[in-house]
Amino acid sequence: MMEPVGKMSSAKGARAEATRHRIVAAAIREFSARGMAGARTETIAQAAGVNKALLFYYFKSKQGLYAAAFEQVSDQVTLRSMAVLDAEASAGERLLSTALEHFDRILTQPELQRLMEQEMVRFRRGESQLLTRMAEHAYRPIIRRLREVIEEGVRRGELCHADWLQVLSASLGANLFYFLSAPMMRLAVPFAPFVKAALKRRRKAAIQFLGQALFVDRKHGAAVAKRVLASLPMPRSTRFSVGRTKQ
DSSP, X not given: OOOOHHHHHHHHHHHHHHHHHHHHHHHHHHHHHHHHHHOXXXXXXXXXXXXXXXXXXXXXXXXXXHHHHHHHHHHHHHHHHHHHHTSSSOHHXXXXXXXXXXXXXXXXXXXXXXXXXXXXXXXXXXXXXXXXXXXXXXXXXHHHHHHHHHHHHHHTTSBOOOOHHHHHIIIIIHHHHHHHHHHHHHHHSOOOTTSHHHHHHHHHHHHHHHHHHSBSSHHHHHHHHHHHHHHSOOOSOOGGGTTOTTO
16 A cells, blocks of 8 residues: 555655754764865765765755854754743843853864854855854844843842943853863863863852852852752763863
8 A cells, every 4th residue: 555645755854854964963073073175075975874966965065065064053052042041030040041051062062163163264264154144143143132131130130230241251251261271271270171070160160150240149149050050960971071081
């Protein structure tokens, strides 16, 4: 007995989407490791379990595949960030949860950080406009929502009165500083920044500090920090630490 046409079409569409997903996932790994110029479409096809022709069937060109990979990581950032910012919680709790989600994103998604670094170089050289699109569709809405959350917290008397951009920088900038400066800090202090115990301490200290620094009522801020840390435990997969556990 033949399958109904609609069911066959649906199954074919699901298989096509699964194949596309595998290709993009493999492309993210390859492009983040080798950059746009150094990445090999043969390697991506092999990792995705497809032939090379299928890559060009779905994405037309290497540039098209790169754009799809970059768009997917951009969409992931938007979805995760907005989910935290729109949660049912006070403005202060959403702000601390955003800071913690940001730390964990850097910790568990090194491909995203490498793609961003590479794309910034390409943007400065005039080789790509993907950052402009990412700013428009991802970072601008996230920053706008963050500003609304910060100003809501100030207006309701939960957060200290301060320039919203400075609060944003204090909440997220410290995470970037830790990861970017860790190799130099290791030489200067020294300490092992990427072992799991050090990451766990830094993660906890960052949120506890924000609870003390940004809240009008420090006791309330400490309680919020404790609640946020309990609700978002340390990720089991700390891929940033791979290969660096012997520091």
